[in-house]
Each structure stands twice: as structure tokens, then as C-alpha cells.
Amino acid sequence: MNFRYMGAVVVAGLVLVAAASTAQQEPPAKSTTAVHHAPTNLKVLPKDISSEELHARMRQYVSEVGVPCGYCHAENPQTGKLDFASDDNPVKETARFMIKMTDDINTKYLAQLGDRRYSPAFTCGSCHQGQPEPPTFVPKASTPKDSVAKP
Numbered sequence: 001m002n003f004r005y006m007g008a009v010v011v012a013g014l015v016l017v018a019a020a021s022t023a024q025q026e027p028p029a030k031s032t033t034a035v036h037h038a039p040t041n042l043k044v045l046p047k048d049i050s051s052e053e054l055h056a057r058m059r060q061y062v063s064e065v066g067v068p069c070g071y072c073h074a075e076n077p078q079t080g081k082l083d084f085a086s087d088d089n090p091v092k093e094t095a096r097f098m099i100k101m102t103d104d105i106n107t108k109y110l111a112q113l114g115d116r117r118y119s120p121a122f123t124c125g126s127c128h129q130g131q132p133e134p135p136t137f138v139p140k141a142s143t144p145k146d147s148v149a150k151p
């Protein structure tokens with residue numbers, strides 16, 4: 001048996017081990033996606049939104065507004081877990097208002113410009129900048145070059 005042959009046997013063995021271990025990991029991955037069930041209390045987002053799209057939006061709110069899920073969603077006092085369909089947390093209603101407002105800015109106002117040269121879409125982060133309270137604009141102390149009178 002030469003070294004090249006031994007190498008081939010080792011590689012083939014590793015491929016088999018890798019194939020066997022990925023096959024074993026599959027069932028748990030499937031069961032976690034099955035946990036998501038269809039939303040029951042959507043008032044502003046499209047009712048036929050996919051689970052992936054809904055969760056992508058929620059993760060976007062978390063990062064752009066800089067808050068955890070529980071900032072907008074109410075906790076079930078019995079289970080201590082978040083009840084996503086519940087409207088008991090008033091912040092959720094504020095967030096619905098914000099979703100509609102952001103949608104209107106894009107579809108009713110910015111869309112009328114026709115040629116958009118800047119950002120493709122206005123988002124929660126455009127105002128919030130990763131914070132629940134949108135930061136106040138603080139002008140720089142220096143005079144902008146454009147406003148300096150030309151000789």
C-alpha cells in the first residue's frame with residue numbers, strides 16, 4: 001500500500017463521516033422551523049406574509065430601533081414568555097403607527113419624486129439610528145463651505 005492510496009482511503013473515510021453527521025443533524029433543524037405558526041393578529045403587515053419575511057422584519061425593528069422583542073411585545077404572566085399576538089403592550093400600537101408612517105413616507109411621498117437619487121427606501125433606522133428615541137440633530141460648529149461668501 002503506497003502513501004497516495006492511504007491518503008485516498010483516509011479522505012473517503014472523512015467524506016463518509018461528514019455525510020453521516022450532517023444526516024444526523026437534519027431532524028432537529030426541521031423541528032425548529034415547525035415551531036413557527038401562522039400569525040393571528042396582523043393589522044398593518046400583509047396577512048399573507050411568510051414566516052421568514054415576518055421574522056426578518058422583526059429582527060430589522062430590533063436592530064434599527066435598538067430594542068429587544070419584549071420592548072414591543074407583552075409577556076404572558078402565566079408562562080413568563082412573550083405572547084407575540086397579544087396587544088397588551090401599548091408600545092406595539094405605537095410601532096404599528098410607525099410602520100404605517102414609514103410606509104406612507106415611501107409610497108405616498110418619496111415615490112412622487114420620480115427619480116430617487118439617494119437611499120432606495122426610508123426605514124425605521126433612517127430616524128431611529130439604532131435607538132428607541134430618535135437622536136436630535138446637532139449641527140457642527142464650523143460654517144459649511146458653501147455658505148462662505150465668495151469674493
Ligand code: HEC
Pocket residue numbers: 038039040041042043044045046058059061062065067068069070071072073084085091092093095096
Ligand atoms: C418595534 C416594535 C417591535 C419589536 C422590537 C418586535 N416586534 Fe414583533 N410585532 C410588532 C408589531 C407592531 C406587530 C404587529 C404587526 C401588525 O399588526 O401587522 C408584531 C407582530 C409579531 C408577530 C405576529 C404575532 C401574531 O400572531 O399576530 C410575531 C410572531 C412577532 N411580532 C415576533 C417578534 C419577535 C420574535 C421579535 C424579536 C426578534 C419581535 N417581534 C420584535 C412590533 C415589534
Ligand code: HEC
Pocket residue numbers: 061065072091094095098099102122123124125126127128132133134
Ligand atoms: C420619520 C421618523 C421616524 C421613522 C421613519 C420611524 N420612527 Fe419611530 N419614532 C419617531 C419619533 C420622533 C418617536 C418619538 C415619538 C414621541 O415623542 O413620543 C418615535 C417613537 C417610536 C417608538 C416608541 C418608543 C418609546 O419608547 O415610546 C417605537 C417603538 C418606534 N418609534 C418604532 C419605530 C419602528 C418599528 C419604525 C419603522 C417601522 C419607526 N419607528 C420609524 C420617528 C420615527
